[in-house]
Amino acid sequence: MARITLDDLAHSYLPDPKRDEDYALRPLNLEWADGEAYALLGPSGCGKSTLLNIISGLLRPSRGRILFDGQDVTDAPTAERNIAQVFQFPVVYDTMTVRENLAFPLKNRGRDRAYVASRVAAVAEMIGMEAELDRRAQGLTADAKQKISLGRGMVREDVNALLFDEPLTVIDPHMKWRLRTQLKSLHHEFRHTMIYVTHDQTEALTFADKVVVMHAGQVVQIGTPQELFERPAHTFVGYFIGSPGMNLIPARVEGATAHLDGGATPLARGYGAPSGRVEIGVRPEFARLSATEGLPVRIDRVEDVGRHRIVRATLEGTPISIVMPEGPPIGADMTRVVFDPAHVNVYRDDWRLEGEAA
Numbered sequence: 001m002a003r004i005t006l007d008d009l010a011h012s013y014l015p016d017p018k019r020d021e022d023y024a025l026r027p028l029n030l031e032w033a034d035g036e037a038y039a040l041l042g043p044s045g046c047g048k049s050t051l052l053n054i055i056s057g058l059l060r061p062s063r064g065r066i067l068f069d070g071q072d073v074t075d076a077p078t079a080e081r082n083i084a085q086v087f088q089f090p091v092v093y094d095t096m097t098v099r100e101n102l103a104f105p106l107k108n109r110g111r112d113r114a115y116v117a118s119r120v121a122a123v124a125e126m127i128g129m130e131a132e133l134d135r136r137a138q139g140l141t142a143d144a145k146q147k148i149s150l151g152r153g154m155v156r157e158d159v160n161a162l163l164f165d166e167p168l169t170v171i172d173p174h175m176k177w178r179l180r181t182q183l184k185s186l187h188h189e190f191r192h193t194m195i196y197v198t199h200d201q202t203e204a205l206t207f208a209d210k211v212v213v214m215h216a217g218q219v220v221q222i223g224t225p226q227e228l229f230e231r232p233a234h235t236f237v238g239y240f241i242g243s244p245g246m247n248l249i250p251a252r253v254e255g256a257t258a259h260l261d262g263g264a265t266p267l268a269r270g271y272g273a274p275s276g277r278v279e280i281g282v283r284p285e286f287a288r289l290s291a292t293e294g295l296p297v298r299i300d301r302v303e304d305v306g307r308h309r310i311v312r313a314t315l316e317g318t319p320i321s322i323v324m325p326e327g328p329p330i331g332a333d334m335t336r337v338v339f340d341p342a343h344v345n346v347y348r349d350d351w352r353l354e355g356e357a358a
């Protein structure tokens with residue numbers, strides 16, 4: 001396994017990029033630790049595949065270098081990078097059996113029969129295809145074929161990294177959960193460096209130790225699922241992760257107080273007097289309704305989603321959400337919202353301010 005370093009890396013599909021928007025991948029420095037499982041998360045078009053293809057060698061970056069364990073591989077072709085890649089759609093050899101498909105990467109490298117047989121058996125169990133090993137791949141469902149692709153990606157133990165590009169798209173929901181769990185336990189067992197591309201936050205948060213969030217060609221945060229939830233570094237992370245996403249409310253911040261038109265709300269840290277476009281960000285889980293304290297809100301509707309209720313409300317013209325536990329109907333006197341100061345983040349021009357202990 002390898003540590004992967006991106007050194008002042010950037011990519012544009014245009015010949016003469018000038019503005020930020022000309023880059024599919026804006027300049028970045030990033031280190032992927034050896035043996036760590038990462039998810040690369042972001043909406044369609046944010047640059048995930050571009051980044052993955054640069055790591056695998058399918059694409060040469062227009063700027064910067066890529067290193068495996070400190071060795072420059074920027075100009076090395078895919079075959080020399082010793083990585084396994086699983087794509088969104090299955091890549092299998094129809095005329096071969098499932099067993100032959102799984103064995104292919106090992107046979108190609110001249111591994112002996114006993115080793116090949118034991119690896120194929122282990123991988124077949126992992127993907128739940130022990131009973132189908134002698135079937136031809138032709139005629140299998142897309143779902144089964146994708147499981148073979150995943151198995152083939154995982155059969156080699158000596159790769160530098162395992163790259164997955166939305167690999168569970170064609171898999172049915174139940175199997176999706178099972179494969180994701182297996183990928184995670186496989187990672188704990190073998191400690192491969194894994195990069196898993198997805199636009200699905202559930203998939204990213206359940207699979208990865210660290211999630212790399214991308215937005216408009218830029219890595220906006222790298223963090224554990226808990227860090228992304230509690231301290232989103234960029235307003236996009238707050239909005240994209242969580243359901244519903246983080247509330248963002250324009251405010252004027254002074255010291256440890258955020259002033260809104262309808263009143264003030266205390267903050268747990270001090271921020272001086274930040275200029276620029278200042279907003280406070282509060283997860284719906286850290287807001288509650290009150291009859292007596294907090295800021296005046298108008299309740300627009302209440303959605304019962306099973307385990308809790310989501311209150312949709314308006315605070316000074318800004319739509320906000322509040323997560324409430326199941327319980328009696330919300331009284332007409334609940335006309336105020338209170339934010340938990342320990343969980344109010346402050347943003348200037350979309351980036352989170354650290355603040356100082358108040």
Ligand SMILES: Nc1ncnc2c1ncn2[C@@H]1O[C@H](COP(=O)(O)OP(=O)(O)OP(=O)(O)O)[C@@H](O)[C@H]1O
Pocket residue numbers: 013024042043044045046047048049050051199
């Ligand atoms: N071969 C190409 N030529 C020109 N522009 C491209 C090419 N491939 C991607 N782009 C553009 O680069 C940007 C990033 O695309 P990329 O495919 O990396 O995003 P993504 O996050 O992987 O999206 P998706 O999940 O839809 O694949 C997009 O604006 C896309 O239109």
